[in-house]
Amino acid sequence: MIPLIGLLIGLVIGLFVSVPVPAAWAPYLALMVLAGIDTLLAVLVRKNESQEYGTKFLLEFLVNSLMAMLLTALGQQINFELSTIIAFVFTYRIFINIREIVSKLYLQYKDWRLAGRKSGGEIRSSINDEEDKG
Numbered sequence: 532m533i534p535l536i537g538l539l540i541g542l543v544i545g546l547f548v549s550v551p552v553p554a555a556w557a558p559y560l561a562l563m564v565l566a567g568i569d570t571l572l573a574v575l576v577r578k579n580e581s582q583e584y585g586t587k588f589l590l591e592f593l594v595n596s597l598m599a600m601l602l603t604a605l606g607q608q609i610n611f612e613l614s615t616i617i618a619f620v621f622t623y624r625i626f627i628n629i630r631e632i633v634s635k636l637y638l639q640y641k642d643w644r645l646a647g648r649k650s651g652g653e654i655r656s657s658i659n660d661e662e663d664k665g
Contacts, residue, residue, distance in 0.1 A: 534571050534588060558607075558614040562599040565621035570595055572628035576635075595621075 552560055570592040577587075599617050606613025 534574065538567070538571060558603050559600055562603060562614060562617055562621070563596055565618055565625070566595040566599055567592060569621045569624045569628065572625055572632065576628050576631045 570588060573591065574588045599621070602617055603614040
């Protein structure tokens with residue numbers, strides 16, 4: 532929950548504060564944002580699976596960001612746009628994580644509805660039993 536709050540605070544600050552970003556840093560900054568979103572969504576998926584996610588969040592974010600920056604720097608050295616490919620991979624992973632979150636939320640909603648119907652049926656049957664006795 533804390534990473535989500537931090538992300539929202541950062542987005543609000545980013546909307547109102549204009550910070551000039553040098554053109555050379557633009558691909559790195561974009562990949563850092565994508566790595567952060569990817570890691571945040573991966574943590575949300577794991578949290579729903581009740582796996583430990585505390586320190587792994589920071590480690591996964593740092594490893595993803597470091598690898599993305601190193602590959603982008605390598606791409607700039609050999610004059611090949613690896614940052615576009617890395618952005619595609621992060622975006623793909625983001626959509627996969629969103630799909631998993633949505634499917635889990637749907638299954639939880641479906642279970643909740645089914646549990647509501649079962650408890651409603653028990654209430655109806657107890658009312659019918661009381662009417663039969665009376």
